[in-house]
Amino acid sequence: MKKSWYAHLGIAISICSLWSYPAFAAETIRFLHNETDPPSIEYYNKAIADFEKQNPDIQVEMEAAGTDARLQKLTAAVRAHTMPDVIKILPEERDQLATNGYLEPIDDIVDSIGRSDFLDGLLVPVNGKVYDVPYTLGNFSVLWYRNDLLKQAGLAAPTNWDETLAAAQKLTKDGIFGYAFPGGQNRQTSQVFAALMWSAGGTFFDSDFNVTFNNPGTIKALEYMKKIAAFSPPGYASYSAGDMVNVFLSGKVAMEVYAARVPGNVAVNNRDLLPKMGAAAAPKGPAGVAAEFVSGNSYAIASAKGGAKHIEAAKKFLKFLMSKDQLTAFSLTAFPHFIPPLKSVQPGLIAAGSDSMGGHDEFAKLSFDISNGMDFNNEAGAKIVDGKIVRSGKINPYAGAVVARGIPALVLQRVLVNNESPESAAAWGAQQMEAVVRELKAKN
Incomplete structure (x- = not known):
C-alpha cells in the first residue's frame, strides 16, 4: 500500500x-x-x-x-x-x-x-x-546578554533592576540597544509584565480570588518598564515572541529577559553569535526576588x-x-x-x-531552574518569603479570561504608548479584571 x-x-x-x-x-x-x-x-x-x-x-x-x-x-x-x-x-x-x-x-x-x-x-x-x-514547560525569565558588549563596557551581568537600567543606558550606542522586551498586545507582553510585577511584590489576585492588581508592585513594574523602554528598539511596543528572538539574532540588542528560544535560535541561525552570549538569572526586583514566568x-x-x-x-x-x-x-x-x-x-x-549550545550547559540549567516560577493560573495570593516565591496553592478560575482579553498587556500599553500614569493604568486594569470576575460569576 x-x-x-x-x-x-x-x-x-x-x-x-x-x-x-x-x-x-x-x-x-x-x-x-x-x-x-x-x-x-x-x-x-x-x-x-x-x-x-x-x-x-x-x-x-x-x-x-x-x-x-x-x-x-x-x-x-x-x-x-x-x-x-x-x-x-x-x-x-x-x-x-x-x-x-x-x-x-x-x-x-x-x-x-x-x-x-x-x-x-x-x-x-x-x-x-x-x-x-x-x-513541556517554558521559563520566560532568563537574562540573555551579549557578553562581549558587556565586557567592552566594563560591566558584569546585572543582578537587579537598578543595575539593569544602568547597564541598558550605557550599552545603548552605535546602533546597539541596551534592552528589549515585548510590548505588543499579546500574551508574551502579559507574561513579561507579570514576572516583573511579582518581582516587585504584587499579584493579580489574592488567595480568595479578589483582584489585587492595583498595588505598589504593579506601579513599580510599570515605572521600571517605562524607564527601560528609553533604551529599547523603537519597535518594542509591537513586539511578540518572534520579535524577541529576531532582535537578539540581529545583533542589535545587548540584553533581554526571555525564554530559552533565544540561544536555541542563535545556535541554528547565527552560530557565530553563540560564543559571544552569556546567561544569568533574571535580575531581582524591589521585593528582593527574581520571579520567573514558567508556563x-x-x-x-x-x-x-x-x-x-x-x-x-x-x-x-x-x-x-x-x-x-x-x-x-x-x-x-x-x-x-x-x-x-x-x-x-x-x-x-x-x-x-550540550553540543548544540557549544558546551554552554548553563543555558539549559538556568532555564530548567524553575524554583521561583509561577504562571497566571497559580499566582493568586503568592507571597515572598526569605527571597523565595511561596504560592498559595490556589488555582484561579478567572485568570484565563483576564489574559485572553489581554488586560495586562493593555495596561502596559496605556503607560508606554499613551503616556498614561502608572497609577491610572493600574486602576483601569483592576477595574477591567473586576468586571471579568463579575461576568464569570454571573454565568455560574
Missing part, C-alpha cells in the same frame, strides 16, 4: 495521511497545537508516521496554528462543539474547559506514566480529576460534549506522545527552551543538547 502525505504551512498546517487501498475503515483523530517552528513540525510529522505505523487502525490529522490563532480556533470549536480530539491547552484554560465538561479525564494516562515522575505541582486536578498532562503547555482530550469522535484512539496517541523517547525528541527540537515535565528525562536531555 502506498501512503501519501500532504502539507500546507501558513497560519495553519494540516497533515493528513490517506491509504490508497484501505482494507478497513481507520479512525481519524484530529490534533491541534501551536508548535509551528519547522523543527517542531518535522518532529510531529515523524511522530505521527511512527504512531500510525504502530497503530494502522488510527490516522492522525494534524493542525498547527500560531499562538493567537490556536486560541481563536479552540474558542470557535468549543462554541460549535467541534473540538479536535487531542488539543494543546494552557494552564489558565484548564478550569473552564474541564468544569464545563469539554475535556475527558485522563487519570489513567497519568498513572501509566507515573505520577511521581512529574515535576512538583505540574498535575493540577479539577474537582479531583486530571484533565490535562504537561508535555506549562499541556495536551488534553476533548470530551464527547466538546465534539471528540474517537476518545480511546486519542488516548492511545496521547500516551505515545508522552513516552520518554517522544518527550526527549520533542524537547531537542527547541533545546533548551522546551523543559520536559518528567524528572527522569531531564539529565539525559541536558547531556544530549
Whole structure:
C-alpha cells in the first residue's frame, strides 16, 4: 500500500495521511497545537508516521496554528462543539474547559506514566480529576546578554533592576540597544509584565480570588518598564515572541529577559553569535526576588460534549506522545527552551543538547531552574518569603479570561504608548479584571 502525505504551512498546517487501498475503515483523530517552528513540525510529522505505523487502525490529522490563532480556533470549536480530539491547552484554560465538561479525564494516562515522575505541582486536578498532562514547560525569565558588549563596557551581568537600567543606558550606542522586551498586545507582553510585577511584590489576585492588581508592585513594574523602554528598539511596543528572538539574532540588542528560544535560535541561525552570549538569572526586583514566568503547555482530550469522535484512539496517541523517547525528541527540537515535565528525562536531555549550545550547559540549567516560577493560573495570593516565591496553592478560575482579553498587556500599553500614569493604568486594569470576575460569576 502506498501512503501519501500532504502539507500546507501558513497560519495553519494540516497533515493528513490517506491509504490508497484501505482494507478497513481507520479512525481519524484530529490534533491541534501551536508548535509551528519547522523543527517542531518535522518532529510531529515523524511522530505521527511512527504512531500510525504502530497503530494502522488510527490516522492522525494534524493542525498547527500560531499562538493567537490556536486560541481563536479552540474558542470557535468549543462554541460549535467541534473540538479536535487531542488539543494543546494552557494552564489558565484548564478550569473552564474541564468544569464545563469539554475535556475527558485522563487519570489513567497519568498513572501509566507515573505520577511521581512529574515535576512538583505540574498535575493540577479539577474537582479531583486530571484533565490535562504537561508535555513541556517554558521559563520566560532568563537574562540573555551579549557578553562581549558587556565586557567592552566594563560591566558584569546585572543582578537587579537598578543595575539593569544602568547597564541598558550605557550599552545603548552605535546602533546597539541596551534592552528589549515585548510590548505588543499579546500574551508574551502579559507574561513579561507579570514576572516583573511579582518581582516587585504584587499579584493579580489574592488567595480568595479578589483582584489585587492595583498595588505598589504593579506601579513599580510599570515605572521600571517605562524607564527601560528609553533604551529599547523603537519597535518594542509591537513586539511578540518572534520579535524577541529576531532582535537578539540581529545583533542589535545587548540584553533581554526571555525564554530559552533565544540561544536555541542563535545556535541554528547565527552560530557565530553563540560564543559571544552569556546567561544569568533574571535580575531581582524591589521585593528582593527574581520571579520567573514558567508556563506549562499541556495536551488534553476533548470530551464527547466538546465534539471528540474517537476518545480511546486519542488516548492511545496521547500516551505515545508522552513516552520518554517522544518527550526527549520533542524537547531537542527547541533545546533548551522546551523543559520536559518528567524528572527522569531531564539529565539525559541536558547531556544530549550540550553540543548544540557549544558546551554552554548553563543555558539549559538556568532555564530548567524553575524554583521561583509561577504562571497566571497559580499566582493568586503568592507571597515572598526569605527571597523565595511561596504560592498559595490556589488555582484561579478567572485568570484565563483576564489574559485572553489581554488586560495586562493593555495596561502596559496605556503607560508606554499613551503616556498614561502608572497609577491610572493600574486602576483601569483592576477595574477591567473586576468586571471579568463579575461576568464569570454571573454565568455560574
